[in-house]
Amino acid sequence: MSGPQPTDLVRLERHGDCALLRIANPPVNAISPEVVGQLGTVLDAFDEDNSVRALVIACAGRTFVAGGDIASFDRPDFSAAPFNRLLARIEALDRPVVAAMHGTVLGGGLELALACHWRVAERATQFGFPEVKLGLLPGSLGTQRLPRLVGAQLALELIQSGSSIPAEEASRIGLIDGIEEDEPAEAGMAYARRLLENGGRTRRLSTRPVDATSVPAGFFDQALVRAKDSPYPAAAAIVEAVQASLHSFAEGEAVEARLFERLRASQESLAMRHLFFAQREAGKIPGLPKDTCTRAISSVGVLGGGTMGRGIAMNFLNAGIPTVIVENAKEPLDRAIASIRSLYQATAAKGRLTDAEVDARLALLGGSTDDASLADRDLVIEAVFENMDLKKQVMRRLGQVCKRGAILATNTSTLDVNALGAASGRARDVVGMHFFSPANVMRLLEVVRGAETAPDVLATVMQAARTIGKVGVVSGVCYGFIGNRMAEPYMREAEFLIMEGAHPADVDRAAESIGMAMGPCRMLDMAGIDVGAKTVIEYDKAGGLPPDNSYRALARRMFELGRFGQKTRAGYYRYDGRNPLPDDETLRIAGELAERHRIARRASIPQEEVFERLFYPMINEAARILEQGIAYRPGDIDVVWASGYGFPDHKGGPVYMADTIGLKRIVERLERYGRERGNPYGYWTPSALLKHFAASGRRLSDWRKQQ
Numbered sequence: 001m002s003g004p005q006p007t008d009l010v011r012l013e014r015h016g017d018c019a020l021l022r023i024a025n026p027p028v029n030a031i032s033p034e035v036v037g038q039l040g041t042v043l044d045a046f047d048e049d050n051s052v053r054a055l056v057i058a059c060a061g062r063t064f065v066a067g068g069d070i071a072s073f074d075r076p077d078f079s080a081a082p083f084n085r086l087l088a089r090i091e092a093l094d095r096p097v098v099a100a101m102h103g104t105v106l107g108g109g110l111e112l113a114l115a116c117h118w119r120v121a122e123r124a125t126q127f128g129f130p131e132v133k134l135g136l137l138p139g140s141l142g143t144q145r146l147p148r149l150v151g152a153q154l155a156l157e158l159i160q161s162g163s164s165i166p167a168e169e170a171s172r173i174g175l176i177d178g179i180e181e182d183e184p185a186e187a188g189m190a191y192a193r194r195l196l197e198n199g200g201r202t203r204r205l206s207t208r209p210v211d212a213t214s215v216p217a218g219f220f221d222q223a224l225v226r227a228k229d230s231p232y233p234a235a236a237a238i239v240e241a242v243q244a245s246l247h248s249f250a251e252g253e254a255v256e257a258r259l260f261e262r263l264r265a266s267q268e269s270l271a272m273r274h275l276f277f278a279q280r281e282a283g284k285i286p287g288l289p290k291d292t293c294t295r296a297i298s299s300v301g302v303l304g305g306g307t308m309g310r311g312i313a314m315n316f317l318n319a320g321i322p323t324v325i326v327e328n329a330k331e332p333l334d335r336a337i338a339s340i341r342s343l344y345q346a347t348a349a350k351g352r353l354t355d356a357e358v359d360a361r362l363a364l365l366g367g368s369t370d371d372a373s374l375a376d377r378d379l380v381i382e383a384v385f386e387n388m389d390l391k392k393q394v395m396r397r398l399g400q401v402c403k404r405g406a407i408l409a410t411n412t413s414t415l416d417v418n419a420l421g422a423a424s425g426r427a428r429d430v431v432g433m434h435f436f437s438p439a440n441v442m443r444l445l446e447v448v449r450g451a452e453t454a455p456d457v458l459a460t461v462m463q464a465a466r467t468i469g470k471v472g473v474v475s476g477v478c479y480g481f482i483g484n485r486m487a488e489p490y491m492r493e494a495e496f497l498i499m500e501g502a503h504p505a506d507v508d509r510a511a512e513s514i515g516m517a518m519g520p521c522r523m524l525d526m527a528g529i530d531v532g533a534k535t536v537i538e539y540d541k542a543g544g545l546p547p548d549n550s551y552r553a554l555a556r557r558m559f560e561l562g563r564f565g566q567k568t569r570a571g572y573y574r575y576d577g578r579n580p581l582p583d584d585e586t587l588r589i590a591g592e593l594a595e596r597h598r599i600a601r602r603a604s605i606p607q608e609e610v611f612e613r614l615f616y617p618m619i620n621e622a623a624r625i626l627e628q629g630i631a632y633r634p635g636d637i638d639v640v641w642a643s644g645y646g647f648p649d650h651k652g653g654p655v656y657m658a659d660t661i662g663l664k665r666i667v668e669r670l671e672r673y674g675r676e677r678g679n680p681y682g683y684w685t686p687s688a689l690l691k692h693f694a695a696s697g698r699r700l701s702d703w704r705k706q707q
Contacts, residue, residue: 010038012045017053018192019046020185024060031108032069036083043089053196055097056188057090057116063103064125064184065112070134070273073264080139080260083108084253087115087140091204096195100188101125101176104164111138114145117202119176120191121167122184127175128164132232134276135269135650139260143241144252145205150174152215156223156242160235206249215246231515233268233650267660271652274701275642278635278653282473283462286632294460295407297467301326301374303394304383305336305367308411311439312383314340315468317361318440324366324373333367340365343440375401379464381409381433386535388415388542392423399424407457409433414480414535416542417450427452431461434481436644437527444644445470446481471643476630479544483640484535485625486654489617489683491532494520495554497610499594501602504572504586510610514657517646520614521572522580524555525565529572533559546681550597557589613673616666617683619658623690626703634701659701663694 009032013020021042023029046055059065072078090097090112099116101109105127113119121127129138129146137143138159147155150173158165170176180187195201220243227235237259244255263269300316302309305327316323317340327333344358366373374380380402382394391410398408408430410420421427432448445465449458458474465472475481480488494507498521508519524532536545536552545551558564558571565571566578573580594601622637631637638653651657658666667686674684686694693700 008038009035010042012042014049014052015189017051017196018189019049019052019055020189021046021055021057022060022185023057023065026061028063028066028104029059029061029109030067030069031065031083031112033072033075033082035069036086039086040082040089043086046093052095053200054095054192055093056100056185056192057097057112058100058185058188059102061103064099064101064105065109066104067107067109067130068140070276073273078264080257084140084257087111088206091115091117091206093117094202096192096200096202098188098192098195100180100184100191102184104128106130106164107138107142108140111140111142111145114142114149114205117204118191118195120178120180120184120187121170121176122187123167123179123181125167125170126164127167127170128162129159130162130164132160132162132234132238133272133649135232135234135266135272136263137234137238137241137256137260139256139264141206141253141256143238143256144245144249146175147210147242147245148205148208148249152210152242152245153219155245156239159242160223160227160230160232160238162232210245212246231648233266234263237263268650271656271660272649274635274652274656275638275649278633278639279471279643281633282471282636282639283466285458285462285474288455288459292459293456294463295378295405295456297321297378297407297460297464299323299377299379301377301380302383303371303374303380303398305332306383308435308437308439309383310336310340310343311437311441312381312411312435313365314343314361314440315435315470317364319468320364321467322364322366324368324377326368326371326374328369330369333369337365337367371397371401374398376403377406379407379409379461381411383411386413386415386531386538388419388538391415391420395420395424395430399426405429407431407460409461411435412448413484414539416479417448417477418452421450421452428454429457431457432475432477432481433461434475434483442644443469443471444483444640445472446483446640446644447472447474448477448481449474450477471639473636473640473643474632475636475640476628478625478628478630479539479542482625482631482637483644485630486618486621486637486641487645489621490614491520491524491555492552492683493613493617495552496550496599497605497613498554498572498586498590499550499597499599500605501594502605502610503582505582506605506607507610507614510607511614513607513611514651515648517648523646525571525573525575525580528564528567529555529558530564548681550593550599551681553593553597554590557593558586561589612669615654615657616670616673619654619666620670620687620690622655622658623687623693623700626700627687627689634703638701655700659699663690663700664697667691667694 009025011022025035097116098118099113101121102125131138167179223239227239241256241259244252300321300323302313303326305325313323313325325336347353348358384394408424410432413434417432421430424430431453434446436442436444447461462472497507504521508521511519533555563570566575569575572586574583625631634655637655641647642649642653670684670686
């Protein structure tokens with residue numbers, strides 16, 4: 001048995017009568033083709049030494065195997081077969097094999113563990129099959145071995161959800177055999193020796209049948225029906241694969257292999273894998289060295305205790321960071337703190353938090369009506385109304401009150417961060433932190449880099465985004481940044497379509513047909529038409545709107561009429577609770593505006609036109625954002641829309657979708673609408689970048705900023 005070499009991805013060491021196989025493929029010990037090859041070589045060495053009585057498989061670094069090497073899925077020669085054969089070989093060993101786990105045991109890592117005879121883990125370990133979030137199913141017999149261990153129903157739930165479970169739950173359902181307190185490799189060796197003292201028994205899941213009598217009649221038929229409503233395109237295939245586990249292992253293996261390969265090559269999975277890598281890439285800031293020093297954030301202040309301010313505060317409380325909310329009077333402050341307490345108690349009532357965890361988080365929460373309480377905070381975030389004069393006043397005060405070196409963040413969704421930085425008197429310390437509502441739930445955080453924002457401020461806030469579980473994406477300064485800037489043409493055309501005669505439901509249906517969480521009308525009703533209208537009004541004051549009196553006229557008129565959406569039970573729709581219902585009053589208002597602005601009405605508008613007018617101007621705006629350097633990468637734009645605006649993962653984001661539609665077609669249709677509708681304000685003028693890429697046959701997703 002050979003000793004480890006410095007460049008080995010897989011090492012085999014002898015410890016008395018046991019062998020330790022350790023995978024070291026940082027950062028997450030992914031199962032790459034190279035790792036599979038070295039695993040085979042190491043198993044050869046183990047096979048040759050019959051004096052070794054047990055094998056322990058562990059990993060170096062911060063985690064056990066956290067999945068397969070997703071990048072290898074795109075290789076022309078990719079095949080899951082070599083890894084699957086390796087797992088069969090591990091399972092077939094006549095000496096006990098123990099998986100000693102820590103960190104995250106996901107996807108291929110969990111499939112490796114299931115091929116072992118015994119499984120032990122540290123208490124903090126998490127287990128799961130996240131493949132469904134990449135448009136895939138487990139392709140190395142996870143859909144076959146897991147049902148044989150925990151039952152078909154539980155296996156389907158775990159695989160189809162893509163969620164992780166903690167070690168305590170994994171132990172309860174029988175997924176693991178023990179929770180150990182020692183270092184994983186040592187715990188695994190100790191467990192192996194106890195097995196040897198008791199005869200060294202092996203267990204092979206592939207030989208164990210699934211108890212079909214435990215599966216209720218019609219279970220899989222009902223699961224297939226539910227899969228049609230799943231946001232994950234692989235949901236139905238997962239049902240089919242798990243159902244196949246009721247047959248022989250060989251039959252189930254063949255079904256899983258066929259389904260995995262079909263999904264791997266699908267457009268949906270390609271799009272979801274694109275987003276996976278785009279999200280990783282979004283954290284890398286061009287020109288910002290990896291070793292850039294960051295500022296410590298051990299305390300946070302939030303100025304403004306409204307809905308947004310409360311949600312922002314909860315993010316930091318959840319991460320264990322003391323946070324104070326400052327309001328201008330006791331009554332709104334008391335409401336803010338009571339609301340946070342109520343939200344935590346509701347979460348505890350659902351079993352997602354313990355009472356002790358609620359108490360611990362609330363103990364970190366402070367409140368004050370004196371902004372001097374912000375003086376010693378490391379990060380202060382203003383979350384007042386979206387009004388430039390008010391925010392300038394607030395930033396000016398923060399520049400005076402906050403300690404030297406504190407980061408001053410504005411939660412503006414559209415306003416000029418450079419102007420707010422200048423108002424503070426310390427622009428290098430200022431950055432935009434645009435949270436999305438509800439801020440304690442939504443994953444996206446647009447981090448807006450001002451012209452003078454210091455590199456260490458940007459690095460610190462991006463690190464803070466990860467700390468509080470957000471997907472951070474950097475944007476330059478412009479109206480609306482990345483997301484809301486692109487939402488403007490989307491909402492503009494939604495309103496024009498309604499003024500031309502489309503019903504709000506027609507507009508929403510076109511957006512939701514591709515998998516958007518909700519269409520533009522429902523979205524603005526939920527967010528608040530008053531919020532959207534005020535944003536447009538502020539932009540108009542700043543001179544940013546085109547000289548077009550019909551621009552966003554519908555939202556502005558409904559704002560004047562007090563039709564704010566769900567909160568007033570009337571907006572684009574009327575509301576019975578949260579249920580949107582058609583409202584003739586909306587159509588009447590739209591008709592009046594059409595007459596006032598001389599907009600031609602039509603009896604019907606083709607659904608294809610509705611879709612193109614919603615999304616093609618949005619895509620065109622994305623190209624302008626790239627041209628102007630507002631976003632670093634096309635993938636950043638896709639991450640913003642997938643994480644913050646309900647854009648479907650299986651479409652890959654607006655830029656990725658544009659490439660699948662074809663840039664040439666998009667340019668042709670933009671130009672056609674410009675001819676048909678007139679183009680006095682440039683609404684339909686294709687960007688130079690979009691035209692260039694369309695003419696050259698290149699993909700917009702492949703654009704890279706010239707450094």
